Amino acid sequence: MSYWTCKTEGGVVTASYLNPPMNYFCAEGAGELGDLIETWRDPAIKVVVLVSGVDGKFITHYSVEELLTYAEDREGLRKAGTALTAGYHALLLSLRSLLKPVIVAMNGDAMGGGFELCLACDIRIGMRGDHRYGLPEVKLGILPGGSGTQRLSRLIGASRAIEFILRGRIVKPEEALAMGLIHELADNALARATQVAHEMARLPPLSIAMVKRAVYEGSDTSLANGLDIESDGFLATMLSDDGVTAMRDYVAQPFEQRRDWLEQQNKVSKYVGQ
Numbered sequence: 139m140s141y142w143t144c145k146t147e148g149g150v151v152t153a154s155y156l157n158p159p160m161n162y163f164c165a166e167g168a169g170e171l172g173d174l175i176e177t178w179r180d181p182a183i184k185v186v187v188l189v190s191g192v193d194g195k196f197i198t199h200y201s202v203e204e205l206l207t208y209a210e211d212r213e214g215l216r217k218a219g220t221a222l223t224a225g226y227h228a229l230l231l232s233l234r235s236l237l238k239p240v241i242v243a244m245n246g247d248a249m250g251g252g253f254e255l256c257l258a259c260d261i262r263i264g265m266r267g268d269h270r271y272g273l274p275e276v277k278l279g280i281l282p283g284g285s286g287t288q289r290l291s292r293l294i295g296a297s298r299a300i301e302f303i304l305r306g307r308i309v310k311p312e313e314a315l316a317m318g319l320i321h322e323l324a325d326n327a328l329a330r331a332t333q334v335a336h337e338m339a340r341l342p343p344l345s346i347a348m349v350k351r352a353v354y355e356g357s358d359t360s361l362a363n364g365l366d367i368e369s370d371g372f373l374a375t376m377l378s379d380d381g382v383t384a385m386r387d388y389v390a391q392p393f394e395q396r397r398d399w400l401e402q403q404n405k406v407s408k409y410v411g412q
Contacts, residue, residue, distance in 0.1 A: 141167035142174060143191070149184035149339040152332065156191035162201040163251045168229055175232050184339035186236065188259065189243040189328045194269065196244045197252030202278065226251070226284040230258035234354060237347035239338050243327035244320065249274055249308055254282060256320075257289040260350065261334065264311040264320040265327035271319060272308035292357065294318055337404035342380035348372070 141164075144153045153174060157167060178186050190196040208215055208222060215222075233240060233255075242259040248271050256262050256271075264271065273282045273290065281287065282303060291299035294317060301307075302317075314320045324330035338346065348371030356364030375381045384403075391399045 140170065142170050144174065146183065148336055149182065150187060150332065150335040151178060151183050151185075152187045152189060152328075152335075154189050154191040155197055158192050160198050161190055161192040161195035161246070161252075162199065162203075163197045163255070164201045164204055168226065172229050172232065175229075175236065178236055178238070181343070184238055184343060185335040186238065186240045187243060187328070187331050187335050188240065188255075189331065190246050192246065194267070195246040196242075196248040196269075197255060198247045199250030199252050199274075200284070205280070223283040226254075230255065230285055233258050234260075237350055238343065239335070239346060239350075241331045241335050241338075243331035244269070244271065244311075245327040247271075250282065250286075251284045254284040254286045254289065257286065257293065261331075262320040263327045263331045263334070264314055264323045266311055266323055266325055269311055270308040271311065271314045272306075273303050274306040274308050276304065277306040340404050342375075342378070342384060344378045344380055345375045348375055 141157055142153050142155055144151055146152075153171075155161065155163075155167065157164065177183075208218075239261060240259045241261040241263065242256045243263050243265070244256055245265045246267075247269050248256050250273060253271055253273060273286045275282045275286070282290075287299070287303060290302065293299075294302075298317070309317070309319070311320070311323055315323050322330070352364070352368045352371045356367045359367075388396060388399055
């Protein structure tokens with residue numbers, strides 16, 4: 139069975155997950171995503187959008203049926219050790235390591251492993267409606283094992299994350315926005331994600347890649363090391379043809395038109411890397 143379907147337009151690939159009726163994540167779906175991520179390293183792909191193909195369900199959560207099968211095989215689980223979570227961690231790290239934007243259109247429930255997948259994306263766009271986002275694992279006698287404890291604490295701080303996870307909270311999209319769990323809300327998450335994706339696809343790809351590297355690698359190390367990473371990225375962009383082209387274009391504008399130029403740069407593509 140194929141759980142993911144993809145379409146590409148204008149350098150934007152939209153990947154839709156389909157596992158009705160509940161759109162639970164599973165080992166096969168995760169494996170397919172891992173294979174897709176490798177194809178998305180193609181320079182022709184500028185932005186990735188993840189979405190659900192089931193109304194009202196993004197990825198509801200990881201299949202509890204599958205997890206229970208693992209848990210009931212005590213001997214097999216002991217032998218496997220932490221391999222189960224290590225594989226999921228590696229999957230989400232490979233998604234984050236893509237040197238291009240990954241936008242998730244959270245067009246339905248996104249809890250547990252589904253919410254952890256969202257946390258590994260660069261931009262999270264929620265959708266208004268009767269949906270829930272969060273990490274309810276403690277209510278099932280387990281904990282978020284797909285990086286939720288680590289990603290959420292880095293996103294909103296340890297103090298807020300511990301309360302959220304200890305209570306197994308799931309929240310409506312409006313509360314998720316207020317907490318900083320998502321970046322924005324839309325009536326149609328996919329339409330908005332697609333709009334943002336095509337805008338970003340028109341920006342210089344090297345500067346996008348270096349921003350991701352500086353933010354993510356820098357946030358995982360000391361300030362001094364982070365500044366070194368930032369400096370390396372800045373040098374790379376300064377040495378790029380796209381950087382020279384864009385800066386020449388900007389300084390060629392009359393002073394009174396430069397702010398408008400900045401506002402219009404994601405409307406038209408003119409860069410070597412495109």
